[in-house]
Amino acid sequence: MRVDIVNLRREFGRAVAVDDISFSFGSGEVVGFVGPNGAGKTTTMRILATLDEPTGGDAFVDGVSIVQEPEEARRRIGFVPDGLPTHHDITVHEYLDFFARAYRIPSARRKHVVESVEEFTNLTGLREKLLKALSKGMNQRVCLARALLHDPQVLILDEPAAGLDPRARIELRELIRVFATQGKAILMSSHILTELAEICTGAVIIERGRILRAGSLDEIVVADQFHRTLIIRSCGGAEGLHRAVLELPGVLDVERDEDELTIAFSGTDEAAADLLGELIRRGHRVSEFRQPRANLEEVFMNVTTGGVQ
């Protein structure tokens, strides 16, 4: 199962919401779709879910075009929009049963499917509750359950963690991990980048409808590092170490905080190992030497300008 987005473009009058973007992902992957408000994330997701039509380009879900065969593509996609269900006078079970009917799941299987999904999303105890009586977190679970009814291979989640309390967020994260292990391809937008970084295998950073970065999470982060940061802690006082480090090749800058030095280093991994060897050779008692990675948040702040169309 692969999802290929090819030259996707969406114009609203003169405004270009999505500007010729292309990327792809596959089974078992969780891709974070990141961008400032108005960047074109929701528009792209709505197009992928066949709820909107691109002005140009196409997207293929397992080879099925969302433009040419939207209904066929819809069968393969589970979409969780950022809005919650607002239907009155309907219980969780009736709501899910309605969507199971709408997906034309035959009567013989429907009861089992709905109950399985309720159990999987931990909704069994809430099945007789009215939708209106549910909290936001519970409603979000209902949305997820609804998207899972027809067992789609692709899940598109638009801000699924927005407004959830910490427990609900952790539960959601665990659910998404389970989906990934089941082989589903997941595209998920969120503004909580630290959480995305924990569960995503890849990321697409978008702004003003254009992709700024796309790739696996590790590669994006490494590719965006202009220099390495090394942190060195010494047992024998940092004064001598500070002077020694400044004399070594590749060191751009050093900041000292008591016994800890934070070094801006322009060399490779091998050069960093050489630097450590040189310090030990000179008799410095190094108790800690580490290379913290830049995180998604830093990359996001580096590459985006915060502008909207």
Next chain:
Amino acid sequence: MIARFLERFDDWINPVTVKELRQAVRGRFVATILSLALLAQCIAIAAIILSGKVNTELFTTVPAGPAAFGVIFTVVFTACLFFVPLYVGVRMVAERSDTNVDLFFITTIKPRTIVFGKLLAVLALVTLIFSASLPFLVFSYVLRGVDLFAIGMLLVLAYLLIASQAVAALFVGCIPTSKPFKIILAFVLLGFSAMSQAPMLLAAAQMMNSGPSLLASSDFWKIMGIFVMSIGVIDALLLVLTIALITPLSANRALPVRITMSILWLVSLIPAALVVLTTPSARELLLVWTIAQCVLVSLVLMSAIGERDRWGPRVAKTIPANPFKRAFAFLFYSGGAGGTLWVIHFFILTIVAYAVIDAQAPVPTFNVPISATRDLIDGLLCVFGYAMTALLLRRTLLQRVPPRATWAIAMAVFILGAIIPPLIVLMISMDGADPGIYSFATIANPFPRQDMRGDPTRTFLLVAWVASMTFANFKWFTGQWRRFKPEGERPARISPDVSSGEVLSDERQPA
């Protein structure tokens, strides 16, 4: 066997109907209305029986059966006529938000399934309320004085009328406009309900008085035929419009509407022509038909000038390659220029049909205005002139106005061109305006003074106005026609694979 049948029935039944009925049963509104209606019927029956026991004279003057039936029918009919459409409309408005409509379209459910599902649920609801009143209706029959034919006929008519109002409520609920405007429309709808209530109750009284002898009356069946046909035509149009309104914007929404309107135009023309050609006293019917068609087609024009001027890939792939079929499709597909051309065709067809049938009709026994054709032509030229002027303004001076609001510009231009000038003339010459100046000020008014009707100078000026505006918009027409082509091959490009480790760094950094 029965289990398998039920399983199949369960698979076949519309999911929206199931959902709507579950919500109706669980909600308080339906239960309250049903309980109140039943309570009112209980009280009415009790009052009639008690008054019958106290005063036997009542039974001799007004038989107990018709009295009981009249009260019960009034209660049930009124409850259903006002509250069922209200309930349906409010539910539709609540579900008409983009988010909820989206939820429907996440599945493979179709817009027509949604609308027919809701309609079916309404019919089931009305059946439920009628069924709950059945014991009281049977009791009124037991009291004597009312026949089964009248009961059956009235229930059918009431059912049709309520269903029709429910369809109208669904339509109003789907109109993409602000809630205050929808509330105004709801009051208009309730006004229609109130207007249809009195004739229905009068018909009920007449039917109970006449009894089965009505069956033999040809007038009764004529009226019934016109009533049922009118309701059928209006409901068919409203249903198609409702489905079009909830269909996604990117779809070919105008196609079913224009096809339905074309069919209804022909279907309504044939009986109208037959009646007019065979009955001299019915000649006015043709004018009513013509004016109704002109109004309907004018509304289509106002909608058409705000339609899209480009087609998305899903519609584009259905555009026929054959030039003849493509030209035909251009008229019926969603699109501003095609819609305007469709309107021009139907303006001409309607006027030609009126003129031909009017010329062939038997000599009338009353005066039909001789210049009706000219009046109609002038009126349609005015409507078309305003539409084309609004289109030109939106395309040139008011480019920030969204295309869908072009009708509002047309209304503004109409006020400026048709209402303001005569008012100014009247205000300037308070002691009596010069008739010549006043007439000139009403040139662009579709309803001018009597002395301006059929004036060739006015027609000439209107033709010049329409021609110049159409010429000014000519590029808009030709541009859309050029773009109306079957979709070509799409370019393919290898996309960066998120999982492959390939990192895309877009060189087109935002400014």
